[in-house]
Amino acid sequence: MTISALVVDDSTVVRKVARRILEKHGFSIREAADGQQALNAVAEDMPRLVLLDRNMPVMDGIEFLKRLRETYGSSEPTVVMCTTEAAQDRILEGLEAGADEYVMKPFDEAILMDKLGMVGLGPEGGDAG
Amino acid sequence: MNPATFQFLAGIVKERSGGVLTADQSYMLDTRLAPLLKRENLPSLDALAMKLRSPAAGMLAQEMTELLTTNESHFFRDGKPFEYLRTILPELHKARAAGLPIRIWSAACSTGQEAYSIAIILSELQDAGDATWKARRFEIFGTDLTKVVVDRAREGVFTQFEVQRGLPVRQLMKNFQQIEGRWRAHDRLRAYMKFQQANLLHDLRGFGKFDLIFCRNVLIYFDLPTKARVLNALTAQLAPDGALFLGAAETAMGITDRLEPIGGQRGIYRPAAQAAPVRARA
Structure with a gap:
């Protein structure tokens, strides 16, 4: 089963790394470089997962997240923040804005897939074995 | 990776943590240490080994050890x-x-x-x-x-x-x-x-x-x-x-x-x- 994911990050390198990991695990990927692009992408087609950076030009991740939840409610999509902002109060801000999980950069495949497992989108989620 | 590099890196991990890395775990070095190589601007694990031979590399050795041994213990392991x-x-x-x-x-x-x-x-x-x-x-x-x-x-x-x-x-x-x-x-x-x-x-x-x-x-x-x-x-x-x-x-x-x-x-x-x-x- 393919899970649709939107990777939102202003760094092309991070988007590429995330794409490579997620595609390896069967996700289909779209990309956005800021919160506004991400809102447009969500309006076009709702993904199951948004992997979301915080600090971006035009519209940051927190603003995107607030607007996303205001418009579409809290049940979908699953949002995993993925950011260098690793201070406890920043993490709490992300959770209050509506994030489901939180990855502190730098991340690797093990961390990302582990976190996706916690929100029911990991390898174990779709695999009966 | 040069086999001598694996032996050298595994030796550092053993000395610092007691953990034993076996040859069939050598893939783990590639995946786990990739971010460290990138940050240190090193092209390969062989280059990392070279850098770790310097006497001033204690912090780097510790960081590498943690990246390689935390695998053995994580929260709620196996669920x-x-x-x-x-x-x-x-x-x-x-x-x-x-x-x-x-x-x-x-x-x-x-x-x-x-x-x-x-x-x-x-x-x-x-x-x-x-x-x-x-x-x-x-x-x-x-x-x-x-x-x-x-x-x-x-x-x-x-x-x-x-x-x-x-x-x-x-x-x-x-x-x-x-x-x-x-x-x-x-x-x-x-x-x-x-x-x-x-x-x-x-x-x-x-x-x-x-x-x-x-x-x-x-x-x-x-x-x-x-x-x-x-x-x-x-x-x-x-x-x-x-x-x-x-x-x-x-x-x-x-x-x-x-x-x-x-x-x-x-x-x-x-x-x-x-x-x-x-x-x-x-």
């Missing part, structure tokens, strides 16, 4: 045993007289993730429970062969990397405080725990009886007679209605007849029923 823990703890609480502590042994605690995972579950059950739960005393006893990891477990401070392995962010927020980029377990969790360096091949009777014993992914390092000896020694410290948690890939079947599997729970055992009639006759 299922902790789900069972949530089931069996209420049964034990009901079965034990008020005032008696419930004792849990993390018998190969490494840097403490298993013990702190148990503590998080205990605190959640106590929060949700009635006054008898709140009054109940729980003890988590953590032991490991290696002193450095026992010291780290006692310290209860984890790196950003470690807290992201197995620990959901809400449980991180609730149970840990960030101090200078690391994460320290709250005193409430620490209050359950005692840590001590111990060798499972030595006399274990001084540790007393336990209601639950976790000894996961340790037996794999022992030969068959040693496995039997350790399993029997652990069983001797286990309450008759207690449970022994082994690793998901480990078994007691065919090694000792003093344990029997708990139905539907992979790797979880209780003392064999035959012990009871013997005592009844005496």
Whole structure:
């Protein structure tokens, strides 16, 4: 089963790394470089997962997240923040804005897939074995 | 990677953590150390080895060791045993007289993730429970062969990397405080725990009886007679209605007849029923 994911990050390198990991695990990927692009992408087609950076030009991740939840409610999509902002109060801000999980950069495949497992989108989620 | 590079890097890890990297784990070096290579602007693991030969590379060596050894211990490892823990703890609480502590042994605690995972579950059950739960005393006893990891477990401070392995962010927020980029377990969790360096091949009777014993992914390092000896020694410290948690890939079947599997729970055992009639006759 393919899970649709939107990777939102202003760094092309991070988007590429995330794409490579997620595609390896069967996700289909779209990309956005800021919160506004991400809102447009969500309006076009709702993904199951948004992997979301915080600090971006035009519209940051927190603003995107607030607007996303205001418009579409809290049940979908699953949002995993993925950011260098690793201070406890920043993490709490992300959770209050509506994030489901939180990855502190730098991340690797093990961390990302582990976190996706916690929100029911990991390898174990779709695999009966 | 040059085989000499693997030997050299594995030697650093062994010296700093006691952990043994085998040749079939060499893939782990590529995946785990890729971010470090990128940050240090190094083209390969061979180049990393070269840099680590410099006398000023102690910090880098420590960082590499942590990246390679945290794999062996993460929070709520394998998931299922902790789900069972949530089931069996209420049964034990009901079965034990008020005032008696419930004792849990993390018998190969490494840097403490298993013990702190148990503590998080205990605190959640106590929060949700009635006054008898709140009054109940729980003890988590953590032991490991290696002193450095026992010291780290006692310290209860984890790196950003470690807290992201197995620990959901809400449980991180609730149970840990960030101090200078690391994460320290709250005193409430620490209050359950005692840590001590111990060798499972030595006399274990001084540790007393336990209601639950976790000894996961340790037996794999022992030969068959040693496995039997350790399993029997652990069983001797286990309450008759207690449970022994082994690793998901480990078994007691065919090694000792003093344990029997708990139905539907992979790797979880209780003392064999035959012990009871013997005592009844005496």
